[in-house]
Amino acid sequence: MKVSTQILATSAIAFTATALAMPSMSKRVIDGTKVLGCLASTFMKGDEAWSPECAAAAATDIGLAQEVSLGEFDIDFASSDPMSMPISLPNLQVRLASLPGTSWPIVSLANHHNIIDNGVAIAEFDFPMAPAEVKDSIVKNPIERNVVNILPGLEDAFSNYLANIITKPSYTFSIGGNVDASLKVPSLSGNSKSSDADSSKTLTATNIGISAPVTVRGLDNLQKIEYVELVSLTKDADSGVTTVAQKLNIHNPSELSMNIGDIALNILNANGDLMGVINIPSLYLAIGDNAVTATATFTDPDTYNTLTTKSNTFTLAGFDGSVKNPILAKALCSFVSHIAFPKLEAE
Template identity: 30%
Template structure:
């Protein structure tokens, strides 16, 4: 005897009615079975009841994995509350199969919550975008979207940005409610008399979540290749105080697929002996993957001028750049993110003749 797939799926729904009395694993299975039954009925033309709308709005595990081939964040906005631009050209999701249904996602948009360290810190809504699917893997884009930081979670968002800048990798998650258009194919014997065996259907409010691990910029004190001196462009020295300014061209290496627009960054500068010697302004930091050429303007403090100037013009030095003072950017979110930054750069003996 042949049993329709929707009947097999629906038979497991009873698990969800006693979910509170059974282990979480079985509750998850019951939630998933109930959602599959709802979707199967919907795909076969039986409609989506209010109860089913609520069922599929939960995260029932239809997304099994997530990856971003790139991520662009423009952090230069001064909006209050903080709102930044966020996009990706390569969002890939692994999808779970629905028993008795062959489906291809062709279009998607979503409302999303950015979660870091189990804390919801920001939200964004994506515009509708076309999707392609190969087997159980769906790829789409995240069009440029306003990323709105929750007003009481600015510190957590700054920590998220700081992790992307300073760590080798960072994992975060997105909790989504998606509106998707799917091309559905169901064996004819299971669809009659409800509908056609192959049709395009839009399903709103599908709940899902996925974790994403992205390589970070890895700009930290243990990465000696993160910042590299390239050339001295100009220098000035005050003949009375000995205070000086050096305009350098440096290379900031970004091994990740992150595109981060951070604007101007002013970092405290410490010499090789651990003495604070002034500040370094990194102008218009707009990172792309690979080598980034940046203008750095070093301004000495009066107390350290003579000693430091002699050192960098005769033997060179190794400096540590840090945002520890929390004033590294006019943007308060970025300034707070830089508190965790400590990056080293080796300056060779400079020819100032």
């Protein structure tokens, strides 16, 4: 649908009545009115209307973003720098406040945000300008591989944030910061014979303040870790150590896939006593089912008989050396799941 600059300008002004109708501080109202006036002027006059004063006023969150959805996303915890983790957000989208009578003419966005947990900014990301697609009030802005940086001194807070995502079925936090938006609007030219390419122009509005809640589906302690098949079962005659290599299926119910690297989990019995350790090398935990080969090492010399005479259920628990990444390792200290072994048959 072709929309005139006059309609866009009128809609931007009308947005004041909806975005600013909520109870708010006077600064939000003043800056919001200023920003919307700047948008209207930019639609009518071009980039030169977006002045430094407009950018300064836009830094105040005026309620433009209503909600952020990450969708399915990926974090690489096996990178060399634990403070800077590669992240991909191919399904990132933002629900904006409605622009009366039309859609936001956004064609690309650059994101500069903090991850905020319990009211504290714990990490930041700075994504360059990337294409965006708008339908109704939803902006889709997929982000290819980039990085999220933990703020210095907030390592423990970020570990706690990860622990909540790992152990809970869902978790809500927020993002806050600003975006630079490229807007495609009709040209002021009245020449009806001009092509579509000639009859529109791309304008840029910078430093627009954004904050919104984000809810992600969590790992829920990976409650479905299932024994699939025995690979080998041995007992060392000298040490009494029992080693079980087995194929497992780990179901990840979350929206987060993770490159974890080598991982070790403590094996506990029903009394909470440490029985051994289970190791999974080079674990990439995809969303959904994951077929892996794991090796469990039991130090109790009686374990071999226990495993070969009856079925057993063990608790799997993270500890501070579970993975190489120290921030993820601290988060995994909260992880607790279970695995059930049938009676094992030695070959």
